[in-house]
Amino acid sequence: MNQRKISESTVRRLSLYLRLLRESGPSGTRVLSSRELAERTGSTSAQVRKDLSFFGSFGKRGRGYDVDELERTLAGILGLQQRWRVALIGVGKIGSALLGYGDLARRGFDIVAAFDIDAAKVGRHASGVNVWPLDELENVVRSHNVTIGIIATPPEAAEKTARRLADTGVAAILNFAPVKLSTPETVTVRTMDVALELEGLSFALTSERGNGAS
Amino acid sequence: MNQRKISESTVRRLSLYLRLLRESGPSGTRVLSSRELAERTGSTSAQVRKDLSFFGSFGKRGRGYDVDELERTLAGILGLQQRWRVALIGVGKIGSALLGYGDLARRGFDIVAAFDIDAAKVGRHASGVNVWPLDELENVVRSHNVTIGIIATPPEAAEKTARRLADTGVAAILNFAPVKLSTPETVTVRTMDVALELEGLSFALTSERGNGAS
DNA sequence: GGCTGTGAAGACCTTCACAGCC
């Protein structure tokens, strides 16, 4: 496991390859070439081979990659042979959507506890997950062995929540609040921001006019 | 507006700069240096200056950037001086969350119509947006002059929905379904996938063990 | 013949470092 620095884009693509392999599951093809993998994930064949080559040689020359084997290998690389225990902070609109989103559990991420500052939201959520008062965060996160936190609080509360999660020993945070979190380097943070993505689209549409849009 | 190829990361950072400028609004500082902009968005001062230099010279040497002026300039570059008319397809968990998410309107994106295949969801949504039967998509998208579509359907329906949006003349799609969309090149697509981000975190946590994690 | 694995080349992005201006 002595691996060099793997880029974020490579990891993203590995996830896409894995998703494809899982979909072409039992009834799918037994072997896929780098070209097929590329076409169906929006990459190139050389890119696929390069991505995989950082971790070893998993293909068979002249044939391609064995679907089952590559699936297991990729799951291993991505750390998805284990299940991850996740805490959700903030049971508002986004939080509730996440609680009801079965794809997360299907892909190895169990939301084992949720928190909200609003007493009315405390109790058992429709999804079956328990919603705790925010005060209980440290206790419950520790007792449930949570390693990943999801921040779905209002932006004003995000920074403080991040600090509390970090102090409680959570190793990674997925942040839905449109703010920059200042966490210790030991915590890996990734932010998802719908408005930011829309702004990216806005830019693309705006600058198209400049060039001769076909 | 004869601009060269601007990278996606540059555009993302421009959005972050703009967000910061807007937050440090009326009561904020009148001038910000590239160093300040960088520190508060998680970038570097050279990066900030380079990003801006693709579009012109907006700073004052020895002083920095005028907040109001740079805010206007960035909004112009990103195409945010106009408002964007957005259609949402799929009023499930994610779709509802988006309808209730005021930040989108605040940042220039108005969801002017929503669609769902389920007759029970048709009618006026709590957010005030009208939910139409899916059959009406082409009519309503055209009559409302929609330019951006958000796909929040189940994965199986995403591809077909994308094609319909593309055929109806929508210029950009924000896709929440975990599938690769095959749309004509005239349509800009961006996909947001929570599980994919979590898998990125999973990888980071897993590969840390390999190195000597401090 | 077909396809992988991979050095080398090329494209792209970031950082450096400093001239130029306030």
Add this chain to the structure above:
DNA sequence: GGCTGTGAAGGTCTTCACAGCC
């Protein structure tokens, strides 16, 4: 003195192209 704007250097990521194997 302080800060911008920017060529040049350095680094990273992608694509090419082909040797090696099935």
